[in-house]
Amino acid sequence: MTTATQFDSLPTPATPTAGLVAIAMSGGVDSSTVAAVMQQQGRPIVGLTMQLWNQRRLPELQGHGPAQHRCCSLDDVYDAKRVAQHLNFPHYVVNFEEQFEERVVRPFVDQYLAGRTPIACTNCNTDVKFEPLLRMARQIGAERLATGHYARIRRNDASGRWELLRARDDSKDQSYFLWGLTQEQLSRSDFPLGELTKEEVRALARRVNLPVAEKPESMELCFVPNGSYVQFIESYSRERGVALDQHEGEIVTEDGTVIGRHNGLHQFTIGQRKGLGFAAGKPLYVLSIDPQSNRVVVGEDDALRTTVCELENVNWISCEQPGAPLRADVKIRHKHPPAPATVTALDATRARVTFDSPQRAITPGQAAVFYSGHVVLGGGWIR
């Protein structure tokens, strides 16, 4: 007798329809399990795997032998195909290399070069998965797109709006990366794993004998082969004819004293300590990065703590842009515990966040996401 999670314990979809559902499949265990879950719910499904990045590009970043265990490696595409074959549903590989480079990779590199610390996964969600991929899903006759994100979507009947919620499994929650989704995108998306823990997902995968049930998780940025984004930025820039070695500059303290030199702003992020040494016996941290003067400003830990930040490209999810300041718990990076704050909308795309107490290393390029309990109210990019 097995104690494995039963499929019938799963929530029914928010809007039950008999129509075709497209599954965004990476070849990993999560999205493969989504396919199994949707199929078990009796939905006709079609798998789509995005080809996002040519692994043979930037060969200096490659180790020897074929690319393995990264997004867009052939292995992952074949894994997705094996799952589709195992569960017997149609599966296609679709080429979004151009869109991915234009909307994710290039902005990622440009942001780093401008002294910011971007989040590529958010752009990929907002501008690739839930934009051209969702459109392609609809073009091939699927009205909905299901993904392996750990988050939840529900319709609020009172407000008439689609809401984004944290995953039930807090340790896996990915709502921080999904704040950019529009009402239209949310209304057409399914996140069947939002109610499950990772262990439950693995158990489901094993129960239906998915060929990827034991596949290890990938944590790295999918297009950065060896985990070194600094190397990636340098190689990618070289390919574009930009020599980063001309970008060296000064490392200064808050009062402007030059204490060293650096080889490019892209090697630094706010709050970073590594490689900066000590001043008067106290460790030094990156306080700010100034692309104009090409300077990295360093100081003590205390100076990293600030209370206010401004946001751009703000997206409101559970409500329209609020007319009055709003109380919320605000998260400023993926692993940041949400902190109480007041959020004030400045105009249609900008907002100000004022935390009740100072937060460490509020970093331009990262996102601030506003929560009320489990509900994502909205979010924006930190300026």
Next chain:
Amino acid sequence: MNRVYLDFNATTPVEPEVLDAMLPYFSAEFGNAASIHTFGQKGRAAVETARESVAKLIGARAQEIVFTSGGTESDNHAIFGVVEQSLLPASLSRNSVPHIISTAVEHEAVLNTCQALEKAGSGVTYLSVDRHGLVNPDSVRRSIRPETVLITVMHANNELGTVQPLEEIGRIASEADVYFHTDAVQSAGKIPIDVNALGVDLLSISGHKLYAPKGVGALYIRGGTHLRQLLYGGHHQRGFRPGTENVPGIVGLGKAAELASKSLAQDNKRISALRDKLEQGLLARVPDSRVNGGAAPRTPNTTNLLFPGLEGEALVIALDLKGLACSTGAACSSGAVEPSHVLTAIGLPPEEARASLRFSLGRHTSAEDIEFALQVIPAAVAQLRELSPTYRREAAARP
């Protein structure tokens, strides 16, 4: 689900007669064709019969046929073989930096081989084509240099079906005393081929494009042509292409060549009528559609259509889900679609190249198949255009 296959340029099914001919050579007659004994002799006889049949299909002599693993190997063998031979100390090569003339619309098996040689120091001229996909023979003539060792121009294009003016190019090559290779993977079995009329010295064939199995092909090497071998090993095929012969595959290719020789003329009439019906039907039923390369001589089975305002990739998937198989561009290893260098070469902007689809018919295509295609394609195009931001904009902008 009823499935209709209109992608015969990608691959063809093995004909039942071909399969029947092959079957004994897997187990019953398993001998190594290189062995002296009776087991081996049966294999040898089968291979030589096949060689005769392949030679006959293209007007060659049997000893001018070398069996390979397929079109890609044949192309590599021909191109590397000529260029590397010209670099040997003993060769009569006129220059130490060999030059190749090719075209912008070749299959990757030729293009990437040329690019590899370019990296190794050879010079390559990639001739452009006109908007129908045709190479101008005069441009071949103008590109010949003293150090030119090879001209390689495909016979029929895989995406458009365009048939190149090989006779003229063959005369030019012969006058200049330069070897002439053609990738005939998409023409063998579809249109008549006579290596002497075409004036080619080397010609590549792939089995699975003419109802033989995958993994077998042939290279025609005109008697007296000097080229270095690609593989080294035993003495099979006179040492020129070592490796134990793939007897069942070779028998299959031989049988397929025999069938093609017999039925080619009749097939062509029937298939080109169906192709024209499909083409005219789609042009009439899908607003703004166009034929790519339609004004050039084409293989009878191929049509390449442009449906402005949509992503061909999405249309291929939508059609497959409805039971119709066709293709856009050339498939790559993962199955994802890459932008077509052929459509770019005939002058299509990227968005039109991406909005083009290839339908290729075959010996098994029926009138019902075409009826089915004429029903599902216009509906699918309409559905995709409905969700296409660009097409709606274009349509709205019209007076």
